[in-house]
Amino acid sequence: MTYDLAPPKAVGMVASLSSLGYSLPDAIADLVDNSVSAEATLVDVEFTWEGPDSWVAIVDNGAGMSEDSLVMAMTVAARWSASDRTSTDLGRYGVGLKSASFSQCRLLTVCTAQGDGHWTTRTWDLDIVEETNEWRLLREPPAEAKKVLDTLTRGRSRGTVVLWQRLRGYGHTSASDTKTQRGFYEEIAKVSLHLGLVFSRFLAGSSALTIRVAGSPAHPWDPFLSSHPSVRRLPEEKLPLDGHLVRVKPFVLPGQQRLTPAEAEAAGGPKGWLRQQGFYVYRRNRLILPGSWLTMRGLRREEKYNLARIAIDIPAETDVQWQVDVRKATVVPPVSLRLHLTRIAKSARAEAAKTVRHRGRISARQHSGDLQFAWKVDRPSGTVRCRINREHPLVQALLQEGTAAPEQVRALLRLLEETVPVSALRVVHEPDTADDPEPFGGPGAASKEATEVAQHTLDLLLTQGRSHDQALKTIRSMPPFDQLAGFWSN
Structure with missing residues (x-):
């Protein structure tokens, strides 16, 4: 040699x-x-x-x-x-x-x-x-x-x-x-x-x-809300890998209606709810990867899966199989475990999506008397459906024969244009995006157009027999005016 x-x-x-x-x-x-x-x-x-x-x-x-x-x-x-x-x-x-x-x-x-x-x-x-x-x-x-x-x-x-x-x-x-x-x-x-x-x-x-x-x-951050009584622990699995066992523990976090504002903010973690969903990979109790679907096929971040978080404990002896890098910051799941991890992830994601949909139904029942939404979104038979809310004051006024005026029609159309239920559609169907439209330009002082729509709504509420204070209260609770400052504000 x-x-x-x-x-x-x-x-x-x-x-x-x-x-x-x-x-x-x-x-x-x-x-x-x-x-x-x-x-x-x-x-x-x-x-x-x-x-x-x-x-x-x-x-x-x-x-x-x-x-x-x-x-x-x-x-x-x-x-x-x-x-x-x-x-x-x-x-x-x-x-x-x-x-x-x-x-x-x-x-x-x-x-x-x-x-x-x-x-x-x-x-x-x-x-x-x-x-x-x-x-x-x-x-x-x-x-x-x-x-x-x-x-x-x-x-x-x-x-x-x-x-x-x-x-x-x-x-x-x-x-x-x-x-x-x-x-x-x-x-x-x-x-x-x-x-x-x-x-x-x-x-x-x-x-x-x-x-x-x-x-x-430094304060510990528990991504699984382990001490919260409403967190759901799905069955733990131990997957064999080269003579060692990889522990996988799925969690479904409680919906935000079961969390205090401080708990919800803390549970969102340093990157926010969307980016904290997924697998959490630990090696000898040290977190390597916080919140990732490990780039596995068919698994992508979507808002309806925000409550799904899964702990994976990998033995240090299997570092090579997981391709743990020098910085101990990235891993690649072994081929032999990918089908199992995908199966576990889909099960946890399905349970998380059910919790989100259930939360939406509860929220709608709890607030339907106060918040007059312009749209109704549901998913009967697996198909997303959007319907204009016939109970909305502007819609009711237009449905009454002989009462519709061009100004009222324009006000309703403008309101519908500005309140397309993007977030609700995303929860039941589409992946999350970072560029959701903000009604009338977003929270803050109301624009001239927003004020005109609110004024027509006020006039209609008064003609329907509500007092001035009751009408203003209704407008204050009505999207998007609940996020805008105008004559209806306290």
Whole structure:
């Protein structure tokens, strides 16, 4: 056998690791994985603005590392997924610490102690790596890092500190740049929300993990509303995969009429109801994929399936079959499970759609006395049907012989044009869209046309024997005037 050794160049490898597509919340979550694996009970994510000297640090009270373990942790791809890992290890390829950090900074320092107060440090300075084209792992931190580390390790005897300096995107700013400073600190809320989602099972479970971002605790987000009495749990299934079991647990969330406004807003999650439906893939209790139908054929996001959410727990030993990527952010379902997952998804989606339709019928019965809708939408025999509401005051007036006037006809036609029941049609038939028309230009002050239609409606209500106050109350409850401000407003 003849061969050449062709090791990757340090400069090219750094550039590759820095370009894996991490967002700041994703990168920090990757480092919190290491803290969880080290059995930390407290993780602090610190942000400090100092212009080009700004820094971010992840500090935990975990078991810490020996010097040899630290060097291995700082070495790119020192471990493969088949290496000796504990059952709580959230790692994958052994590149997360480096790739996540290099995507955000050019000076990475890790400082660790195992309980004796002796802190061991190693630093990657990418300026030196690029200048020498060698993997020179510094044994002593540069002065700019040492000052911060002294503050972060003071009073601690164990744990690990990951310090990011020379942050990407801030190299040419100044400490007095208030606009950039505001953007820097706005990342705090995004990071906290993301960590509460990804590590929700750890934050809410028996592990007693606490994550603080800039001093405030990250709160767990339960996408399945597990503690709500109205959530429906469909039968759990355990699907075999290469000697392991994949657990699939479908949930149908309660309709929003069973939720308080605060519960409904929280249940919508960071991306909103439509984008949070679907599968939630967990690996060792760590969320990898939040809300996706996994690009499987015949499954697409539609509003009528908003209440369908399905938890999938995949064994870490099946990472290859699921094609878990370096960032632990995407998965591809194994071919052998796709039919089963599609079947489970369709069943959950059907139950969710029933709940949505049932909610619509209840809502119509509850509010029909107050809200005079211009349209009635239903689906008899599986066919969508739209009918003009004969009980609407404008329609009733026109149906009475000899009372119709051109102004009234125009007012009714304009009202019908502006209140086409797009949302109701979407629930029973069509996929969701982001460009639903807004009647008379949307909520806010009423336009001249809207005011004219409302005035004709008021006149008709008065001629039908209602008092002025009763007529105004009816208009205030009538779409679209319930979303517009005009003479009928309180």
